[in-house]
Every structure is written in C-alpha cells, then in structure tokens.
Amino acid sequence: MTLRELVRTVRFSRWLVIVSVVLALAGAWLYLSRQEPAYVAHATVQRVGTEALAGAGVQLDSDPSLVSGADVATAAATALGDGRRAAEIAGRSTAAYAGATESLVTISVASDDPADAVAATNAVAAAYVAELQSRFDLEVAGLQSRLDVLGDSIEQNQAAVDASRAARGFNTVGGLLEAQYAASMDQYQTLLSQVAEANVLASPASVRQTASSAALSSVAPLTALLIAGLGGLFLGMGLAVARGGLDSKVRTAGGVRRAVGAPVLARLHGTAVARRGYERTGDLPVAIRTGTSYTQSVRELRTAVQAAMDGGTGAVIVVTSADLEAPRSFFAANLAASWALSGRSVIVLSGDLRQPRLNAMLPAQEGSSRKAPARAARGPRSSSTVGLAPARTSIPRLSIHPELRTELDPADFLASDEVRDLVQRLRAAADVVIIDSPPMLVAADASILGGYADGVLLAATIGQTETAAIEESADRLRAANARLLGIVLDGGRERRGTHAASYPFTGDSSTPAPEGPPEPARSSKEPAAAPAAVLVEKG
The missing domain is CATH 3.30.1890 (Bacterial polysaccharide co-polymerase-like)
Structure with a gap:
C-alpha cells in the first residue's frame, strides 16, 4: 500500500479514526480523574x-x-x-x-x-x-x-x-x-x-x-493525553486499513486499475444533480450551454476515448456496466451528444432489449415523437425495426435508431447476422456509433455486442460496485475477444469546482479576457457592461 492509498483509506474511514481518538482521550481523561x-x-x-x-x-x-x-x-x-x-x-x-x-x-x-x-x-x-x-x-x-x-x-x-x-x-x-x-x-x-x-x-x-x-513520578496529564491521542490515532488507522482490506466495494481509481488491468478513462462528477436537471427539464446536460462538473467529465471521457481509439472514423463503442445501479444509459446519451456537438456524425443504438431506456433520453427533433413505435401490450416483439433508418434528434449530427424488437431471446437475437449487419451499416453511416447494452453480469448481451464493436466502456459506481463484479465483467469481455477501452467511474469526491470557477468562459475570442486576477466587484451604482453576443447553432 502506497502512502497515497493509505491517506485515501484513512480519509474514507475518517470517522472511525476520529471515534478511536476520542475514545482514547476519554479513557485517558477517566484514568487521570481517578488517579x-x-x-x-x-x-x-x-x-x-x-x-x-x-x-x-x-x-x-x-x-x-x-x-x-x-x-x-x-x-x-x-x-x-x-x-x-x-x-x-x-x-x-x-x-x-x-x-x-x-x-x-x-x-x-x-x-x-x-x-x-x-x-x-x-x-x-x-x-x-x-x-x-x-x-x-x-x-x-x-x-x-x-x-x-x-x-x-x-x-x-x-x-x-x-x-x-x-x-x-x-x-x-x-x-x-x-x-x-x-x-x-x-x-x-x-x-x-x-x-x-x-x-x-x-x-x-x-x-x-x-x-x-x-x-x-506519575504520568503528567498532558503526556497521558498525548500518548492516548497518538494511540487512538494509530488504532483508528489500523482499523481503517483493516476495513479497507475487508471492503469489497470499488473505492479508488488505483484499486480499479489493479483489479482489472485497464485504465480509468474518466470519473463522472455531479451525476445525481445532472439527472435531476434532466428529469426536470427534459434536456441533456451536455446539450445545453451550461458548464457543470458533469459536462466537463463527459467531455474528458470523450477525449480519452478518442485517444484510445487512435482518432479513427466509423468507430463502434459499446457502453455497459458492472452493476445494475450504474447510470450507463444516461452517460451514454450524454457521451453521444458530446461527440455530435464536437462535429462528428453520431448514431445511437439501444442494445438493451430487456429494459430499453436510451431512446427515451435523447431529445427528439421538433415535430417528431421521442418514443419508438408503439407495440402491442404483452405481444411478441418482431425484428421489423432492424431495417428502419435512424431518426434525427434535435441535437445536430445526432441520430438514433429505433428500438430493436424480436420474438427471440435477446441474447440469441443480438448474436444473429441480422444485428451484426445492422451494426456494420451504422458504422458506415456515421463517424461514431454508440450502443447501450445491459449490465455485463445480467446476460451475455454486452459480450455479444462487444464482439461487433471497436471497444467497450465499462461503467462502475464508487462505493456501490463490488470489486469482484468489475473483475468478472472484465474477464467476460476478454473471453469474448471484446476490447475493453477502459473504466468509467461514477461518483467520488469532486475536486474540479474551484478550478472551474477561477477560469470561467468569457465568450468571443475577438475580445480576449485580461490575464491576471479577476477585477473587483462593481458597485451597484455602476452601469453593467453590455452582454456579448452568443451564437447558438440550431439543428
């Protein structure tokens, strides 16, 4: 265990350390009061x-x-x-x-x-x-x-x-x-x-x-309290390390790298806040002109994936997760929107035939429905949607394929030549194809789709995903000859807010912002400067 990992372990179990120190000091005080x-x-x-x-x-x-x-x-x-x-x-x-x-x-x-x-x-x-x-x-x-x-x-x-x-x-x-x-x-x-x-x-x-x-000759009160405090500190650190050794959850990026032998491409911050905003407004966080911790994390992920894919075109990327709770569909939709806003043509395909969510998340183009064609209740699914063309969304250069339907078991259907050919057609029609798939350990769906793709992104949640689950997910992908691009961690302690606030977006490059510390706040009596014009591209 490195010093950094020890500090992280102690920080994670800081309340255990604090309680140990407080109990040790209380015991020392009780001893001194009776001595x-x-x-x-x-x-x-x-x-x-x-x-x-x-x-x-x-x-x-x-x-x-x-x-x-x-x-x-x-x-x-x-x-x-x-x-x-x-x-x-x-x-x-x-x-x-x-x-x-x-x-x-x-x-x-x-x-x-x-x-x-x-x-x-x-x-x-x-x-x-x-x-x-x-x-x-x-x-x-x-x-x-x-x-x-x-x-x-x-x-x-x-x-x-x-x-x-x-x-x-x-x-x-x-x-x-x-x-x-x-x-x-x-x-x-x-x-x-x-x-x-x-x-x-x-x-x-x-x-x-x-x-x-x-x-x-007896122990001085200050000395006794100091010894008790140090003893409680070491005891708490020992308990924290023991807890870390017994903890089976994903806690750090370093632990994930060592567990699966793959890089951590990004850590998503502020996912819960971003999802609440999406549920309230219906707009994806990446699709609006507002910089947040989550949108910055998605853009960093996009850059990391581009580097891992060697910058090629016609890339097919499968997004899956190691547990049921990881918000893979939400960040898959935002990743696709981020790629589209960067100038790439993107097609999104929902490979989750069991609980499809992706189509409902992407904003539909004005005048079209966001939902896939309705199907009869309790009726069998057919594969007629495979031949349908992707529909455009309100985000420029972003299209979404209708939900796949089949009478077969989802794994059997995804392993068919029909789906394989569909993925190849989508690859030829767009710069990037994003496929959302079920969690790895639920079924073989993600492993099958990973075999068609150029790489797989495996999502996990810090503090919730079991380390054994992410290890088994990576092993299944390797057994299926699917390329694991890296891990996407959701959650964790956010550290980017201060830097983002100190380096804000200023607008048009023709009027560069002065270097140095920010100017002091204006008085309420001073007139405010006129806002710079902002050009918003509409699809």
Whole structure:
C-alpha cells in the first residue's frame, strides 16, 4: 500500500479514526480523574565498604532491602510522629545500589504529597543508617566480649605456666602449655587489632545527601493525553486499513486499475444533480450551454476515448456496466451528444432489449415523437425495426435508431447476422456509433455486442460496485475477444469546482479576457457592461 492509498483509506474511514481518538482521550481523561498524583523523593546513603568491615572483623548485613523492613519502617514512622504509618512507609519505600558500586545506596519514598515524600525519605534514610549502626555496635560488642574472654584465658594460661615452672624448675615448662599460651596470644593480638579498627570506623554508614524536593513520578496529564491521542490515532488507522482490506466495494481509481488491468478513462462528477436537471427539464446536460462538473467529465471521457481509439472514423463503442445501479444509459446519451456537438456524425443504438431506456433520453427533433413505435401490450416483439433508418434528434449530427424488437431471446437475437449487419451499416453511416447494452453480469448481451464493436466502456459506481463484479465483467469481455477501452467511474469526491470557477468562459475570442486576477466587484451604482453576443447553432 502506497502512502497515497493509505491517506485515501484513512480519509474514507475518517470517522472511525476520529471515534478511536476520542475514545482514547476519554479513557485517558477517566484514568487521570481517578488517579492520585504520586511524588517521589530520593536520598543517598554512603556505606563503609565490605573490605573495610571485614578488616575490622565485622560481618554486617546491609542489604538495601532493609529499607522496607519492619524495624526501619517503624523507626521512620516514629520519627515522623505517627507510628501507625509503619506499614504504609514500608510499602512505599524502595532502595537500590547507585550504579555498579555497593558503597552508595539510593533510598526512595513515594507519597501523594511532595512535602511528605521528602520528610519520609529523610526519616527512612536516617532509620536505615541507625539500623546499620545498631548492628555494627552489636558486632563490635561481640568482638570486645571475645577479647575479654580471651584475656581471661591468657591469664589462666600464664598462671599454669608459672606453676609448671615452679614445680619443674626455672625455665622448664611443658610443651602443651607453651603452645596453648602462644595460640591465645596470637588470637588476642588479632582481636585487639580488629577492635581498634572498628573503633576507628565508628559508623558503618552515613547520609550523604538528604532529600530536598520530590518529583512527580506519575504520568503528567498532558503526556497521558498525548500518548492516548497518538494511540487512538494509530488504532483508528489500523482499523481503517483493516476495513479497507475487508471492503469489497470499488473505492479508488488505483484499486480499479489493479483489479482489472485497464485504465480509468474518466470519473463522472455531479451525476445525481445532472439527472435531476434532466428529469426536470427534459434536456441533456451536455446539450445545453451550461458548464457543470458533469459536462466537463463527459467531455474528458470523450477525449480519452478518442485517444484510445487512435482518432479513427466509423468507430463502434459499446457502453455497459458492472452493476445494475450504474447510470450507463444516461452517460451514454450524454457521451453521444458530446461527440455530435464536437462535429462528428453520431448514431445511437439501444442494445438493451430487456429494459430499453436510451431512446427515451435523447431529445427528439421538433415535430417528431421521442418514443419508438408503439407495440402491442404483452405481444411478441418482431425484428421489423432492424431495417428502419435512424431518426434525427434535435441535437445536430445526432441520430438514433429505433428500438430493436424480436420474438427471440435477446441474447440469441443480438448474436444473429441480422444485428451484426445492422451494426456494420451504422458504422458506415456515421463517424461514431454508440450502443447501450445491459449490465455485463445480467446476460451475455454486452459480450455479444462487444464482439461487433471497436471497444467497450465499462461503467462502475464508487462505493456501490463490488470489486469482484468489475473483475468478472472484465474477464467476460476478454473471453469474448471484446476490447475493453477502459473504466468509467461514477461518483467520488469532486475536486474540479474551484478550478472551474477561477477560469470561467468569457465568450468571443475577438475580445480576449485580461490575464491576471479577476477585477473587483462593481458597485451597484455602476452601469453593467453590455452582454456579448452568443451564437447558438440550431439543428
């Protein structure tokens, strides 16, 4: 999918995208309205290294998880003046090593009040340091107790050594007593050194940096709304693309080109307005001197077909549709009128024997009837109209053949040599022959007539015609060796109005319009210029 196709898909499903964004924003607003803001403050504790503690003979459990322990939380709550908050503080307190080193511990406490977060953080940091100090003091007291016990043992060993010397003579001591005494002295010296180092350390930890402010840790309202809006936008675009993938209707000209492998010759704009005008006045839009979006579209179609037909004469063109709703007969009549007004001789033939409409649409010449010869109600059709000559219409150089009638099935009749010869006679009698045929998928009529023609125009309606229907219609034409000139799309978003309004028709070429921006509007008191003479050709 190209970027342009993505934009068209999203534009087509824009309400789906808008609803997704609105729902996402509403959900974010509901979430923010129920969420209490959370503030977090941080404090840093400096700890004595593990090697220094080991040198002092102290084994201290200083894991950061102690911060959320009951002892630290209780001490912090007491320091804050409310011992009942111990469980709350324990649940909101966290600690972790700052970086790769274990000598720095960062303590964080969350609260819905920034001042309370700062106070609780500092209280927890002080309680953590106090807990480490308490454990350190217990370790040092244990060392001192062991040192006292070892001192008493040394004194006893010394007394035993002295007694042995007195009994055995001067400087004569047993080997066992001498070894015990020496070992006790070594242990004593070691403990004495460790106690001295512990006294030098004095404290295993200290608060390096207290908390001074708290930062908002919850999502900011503007950020939450922005994230929700973007999420809703992407969700809506995804749903639009999914809908486009599941949509079986014709939506874009590019999609039609890829589906059938044929060009889109024109897109007809303003068809509904043009048909209402025709039903009100009885005049074809192309036959009157009024420029509309529809008449411009028909002229563009005529030009595209002329280019596709290599500008030859005696061209036979069949107009059909891929669905029942496409206004093929209406635009076939206007296409024929456009060709006739451009100076070509045109004959129109209604190849739709099932629901003929084309003859009733073309304006009859003054003094003649627009309708075909009447037939008996419920009576069989005969083929007598095949030999009749085309009748002139009120549009110069445009003639229309009477409605075909037959007792046979329409497909069988259209496949006969009689109709084939008729098409050849009409080809020789006019520059362009326009044949209106039933929809492609109704019967084989359009495929049969397409075999007689130089090309077929396949009409489809944007937003109504199924893509599968237009694909099957194109396949049937190719199977019948009929040349598909291109697709005519009816409907779609109109873009030509602004350009047409900015470049109006000025009249006679002998008085060219000045270039540049249009002149400002005249005052109501200024006399209006006399209208230019317009020559209207009458048939």
